[in-house]
Amino acid sequence: xxxxxxxxxxxxxxxxxxxxxxxxxxxxxxxxxxxxxxxxxxxxxxxxxxxxxxxxxxxxxxxxxxxxxxxxxxxxxxxxxxxxxxxxxxxxxxxxxxxxxxxxxxxxxxxxxxxxxxxxxxxxxxxxxxxxxxxxxxxxxxxxxxxxxxxxxxxxxxxxxxxxxxxxxxxxxxxxxxxxxxxxxxxxxxxxxxxxxxxxxxxxxxxxxxxxxxxxxxxxxxxxxxxxxxxxxxxxxxxxxxxxxxxxxxxxxxxxxxxxxxxxxxxxxxxxxxxxxxxxxxxxxxxxxxxxxxxxxxxxxxxxxxxxxxxxxxxxxxxxxxxxxxxxxxxxxxxxxxxxxxxxxxxxxx
Amino acid sequence: xxxxxxxxxxxxxxxxxxxxxxxxxxxxxxxxxxxxxxxxxxxxxxxxxxxxxxxxxxxxxxxxxxxxxxxxxxxxxxxxxxxxxxxxxxxxxxxxxxxxxxxxxxxxxxxxxxxxxxxxxxxxxxxxxxxxxxxxxxxxxxxxxxxxxxxxxxxxxxxxxxxxxxxxxxxxxxxxxxxxxxxxxxxxxxxx
Numbered sequence: 001x002x003x004x005x006x007x008x009x010x011x012x013x014x015x016x017x018x019x020x021x022x023x024x025x026x027x028x029x030x031x032x033x034x035x036x037x038x039x040x041x042x043x044x045x046x047x048x049x050x051x052x053x054x055x056x057x058x059x060x061x062x063x064x065x066x067x068x069x070x071x072x073x074x075x076x077x078x079x080x081x082x083x084x085x086x087x088x089x090x091x092x093x094x095x096x097x098x099x100x101x102x103x104x105x106x107x108x109x110x111x112x113x114x115x116x117x118x119x120x121x122x123x124x125x126x127x128x129x130x131x132x133x134x135x136x137x138x139x140x141x142x143x144x145x146x147x148x149x150x151x152x153x154x155x156x157x158x159x160x161x162x163x164x165x166x167x168x169x170x171x172x173x174x175x176x177x178x179x180x181x182x183x184x185x186x187x188x189x190x191x192x193x194x195x196x197x198x199x200x201x202x203x204x205x206x207x208x209x210x211x212x213x214x215x216x217x218x219x220x221x222x223x224x225x226x227x228x229x230x231x232x233x234x235x236x237x238x239x240x241x242x243x244x245x246x247x248x249x250x251x252x253x254x255x256x257x258x259x260x261x262x263x264x265x266x267x268x269x270x271x272x273x274x275x276x277x278x279x280x281x282x283x284x285x286x287x288x289x290x291x292x293x294x295x296x297x298x299x300x301x302x303x304x305x306x307x308x309x310x311x312x313x314x315x316x317x318x319x320x321x322x323x324x325x326x327x328x329x330x331x332x333x334x335x336x337x338x339x340x341x342x343x344x345x346x347x348x349x350x
Numbered sequence: 351x352x353x354x355x356x357x358x359x360x361x362x363x364x365x366x367x368x369x370x371x372x373x374x375x376x377x378x379x380x381x382x383x384x385x386x387x388x389x390x391x392x393x394x395x396x397x398x399x400x401x402x403x404x405x406x407x408x409x410x411x412x413x414x415x416x417x418x419x420x421x422x423x424x425x426x427x428x429x430x431x432x433x434x435x436x437x438x439x440x441x442x443x444x445x446x447x448x449x450x451x452x453x454x455x456x457x458x459x460x461x462x463x464x465x466x467x468x469x470x471x472x473x474x475x476x477x478x479x480x481x482x483x484x485x486x487x488x489x490x491x492x493x494x495x496x497x498x499x500x501x502x503x504x505x506x507x508x509x510x511x512x513x514x515x516x517x518x519x520x521x522x523x524x525x526x527x528x529x530x531x532x533x534x535x536x537x538x539x540x541x542x
Contacts, residue, residue, distance in 0.1 A: 013529065017500070017507050017522055048532060049501040051482050055401060068410060069388050072417045076384050079418075342380055 006037035016045050063173050063203060067166075070201070070209055124165060127153040129184075142166055151184035151192075172204035181212075193218040216280070268298045272307065279310055284318035287311075288327075299334070309340045312347065369433040377424035384421050391437055392417075398503060399441055401486065402495050408448060416441045435505050439513030442495045449491060485535035489528055496521055497528035 011028045014020050020028055032038045124143050128134055132150025136143065145154065146168040156165050156176050165176035170188040180196040193202055194217040202210045202218055212218055275290030291311035295304055312327035328348045332341060367375075367386065375383035392413065399412045419440050420433075427436060486494055499505045499513070500521075507525070511518040 013526060017525060019507075019522065044533065045529065048529060048536075051536070052401075052486070052498070052501050055482050065392065068414065069385065069392070072388055072414055073381060073385055075414070075418055076421050077381055079422075337378070340381070342375060343382060 006035050008035070009037055009041045012038055012041035012045055015042075063205070066203060066209075067173070067175065070203075124157075125155040144168060147183060147185050149185055151182060153180075153182045155180045156198075169204075172202065172207075174203070175201045189220065191220065210280075268294070268301050268303070271297070272301075272303050275307065275310070279314055282317075284314040285320075288314040288318065288320070288323075292327075295334075305331075305335050305338050305340075308334060309338075309344065312344065316347070369431060370427070370429045373420075373424045373427040373433060376421055377427070384417065387420065387433075388417055391434065394434060394503070395437055395441055398438060398498060399445065401483070401498055401502060402442075402445055402491075403448075412441065412444055412448065415444050419444065434503070435499075435509040435513040438499055438503060438505065439515070442514060445495065446491065481536060485532050488535055489531055493524045493528040493531070496524040497532070500525055 008028065008031060011020060012032075015025055015028055028038070032042055124136075124145075126134070126136065126145060129151040132152055133148040134146060134150070134152060136145045138144070141164060143165045144167075145152065145165065148170060152167070154165070154167070154176070167174040167176070167183055169183070169185055169190045171190055174183060174190075174193060176198075180198065181200050182192070182194045182196075183190070184192045190202075190204060193200065193212060195212045195214055197214055199211060199213050202212060204210075204220075210218060271290065271294045275287055275294055278284075278290055279287035288311050291307040291314065294301075294307045295311065298304060298307075301307075308327070308331040312324050312331060315324035315327055325348055328344045331338065331344050332348070335341065338344070367383075372383050372386050372390075376387065395416055396409060396413050399416070400409050403409065403412065416437060420437055423440070427433065430436070486498075489497065496510060496514070499510045500507070505513070507518050507521045510521045514521070
């Protein structure tokens with residue numbers, strides 16, 4: 001038989017939830033100094049809260065946070081540039097049919113599935129160099145390849161692989177958003193990334209993320225002061241059919257060829273690519289000129305705002321302060337509601 | 351396109367802004383405002399979602415969706431000094447939506463294969479790493495999120511009621527029920 005409890009025990013919870021204030025609260029606090037039941041109740045509620053606070057957190061590494069941050073910003077950015085098309089009303093008419101088809105397909109698959117069947121292997125093909133030290137594992141919806149030393153040639157069949165592929169490097173990571181690329185590591189540092197098809201995002205610790213497109217190669221800069229990693233068009237340096245890097249990766253930044261690479265400027269896309277190529281290669285003067293040309297010719301193009309912004313960034317990096325300020329004013333004139341306007345306004349302040 | 355210069359302006363260039371200011375800039379489509387909001391609240395939102403959901407795989411996606419939804423709803427922000435309760439409210443809505451979607455899918459699957467039907471997510475047990483987490487996951491979702499908002503995030507009952515769009519009396523009732531059930535479950539675990 002349990003002893004009768006104090007009738008004021010319920011006030012412990014009321015006090016915790018802020019329902020007791022002022023004199024009521026003070027009276028109950030005095031009461032708890034004399035009543036064992038109420039003091040025990042207050043302690044039990046504190047202990048319960050404490051146990052929840054002490055639940056272990058899943059530790060997150062800096063790169064993971066940066067990757068997720070980039071993902072959120074990119075998604076928001078994309079939604080600004082390309083507003084999503086709302087499906088028409090006709091979609092709802094087809095909805096029951098789609099659900100029925102999916103359910104049937106699931107049922108057939110579930111029934112036909114052999115009991116011993118393991119999880120379907122995603123279509124990620126990795127060709128390692130003979131001396132490469134690497135491993136591959138699956139974490140949730142991610143395929144994670146860890147490269148410690150040597151070179152890998154990686155091909156991802158995205159049509160068959162809904163998972164994301166992350167290549168973990170000693171000094172960063174590489175996220176595949178495309179199909180075929182090579183990556184090499186020497187003495188704990190990423191030496192070279194060459195993309196043949198599709199795109200990848202390279203994140204090296206302490207440096208901004210870099211997107212590499214088809215035919216582009218990344219190599220580390222010599223001096224840490226070089227803010228822009230050396231990127232060049234691999235079309236001129238490495239044949240696109242090259243499956244693996246055969247020569248020793250060079251630590252020398254690859255700069256000039258990209259700027260002078262014979263990229264054909266066919267229409268707006270070609271000219272924008274040309275400007276981006278120069279920008280990524282660090283040839284800021286040429287990039288600024290190319291973006292200005294693009295802006296003058298294709299003012300109503302959806303990339304015009306990007307071109308205006310990248311132009312002033314290129315001028316800033318080139319050290320052309322007065323031209324940069326003029327370009328900033330030009331940006332604000334052309335895009336008074338542009339989503340970079342606050343940053344740009346800040347740049348115009350003397 | 352690749353917006354390489356993103357983040358070129360260092361944080362030191364940007365004076366620390368209040369939550370209403372950040373959300374006002376975000377409502378105007380300013381990308382850097384979302385970055386500031388993310389930097390400030392990512393850890394808090396992630397911790398809350400990780401404790402509120404049974405499925406660790408969903409946490410990244412739910413955090414991602416919470417900030418995107420916040421960006422889209424920034425125009426509707428009511429201007430309170432701290433947007434933490436508001437962000438929590440968005441996260442709870444997404445959790446609820448995710449659970450309903452998953453529940454419907456599992457129900458359909460169970461019906462199709464003729465197995466025992468149920469609304470319980472079978473992945474829950476796999477991810478319960480300790481007794482407190484396990485006990486939390488046995489609470490209904492409304493009680494769990496209310497309890498976590500109060501005891502983990504330290505929100506007042508008023509703030510919880512505002513964030514969840516429910517009367518304050520409901521908050522008190524949920525908190526009381528959640529504490530009672532948790533204490534029973536945890537005391538049950540202690541018995542040999």
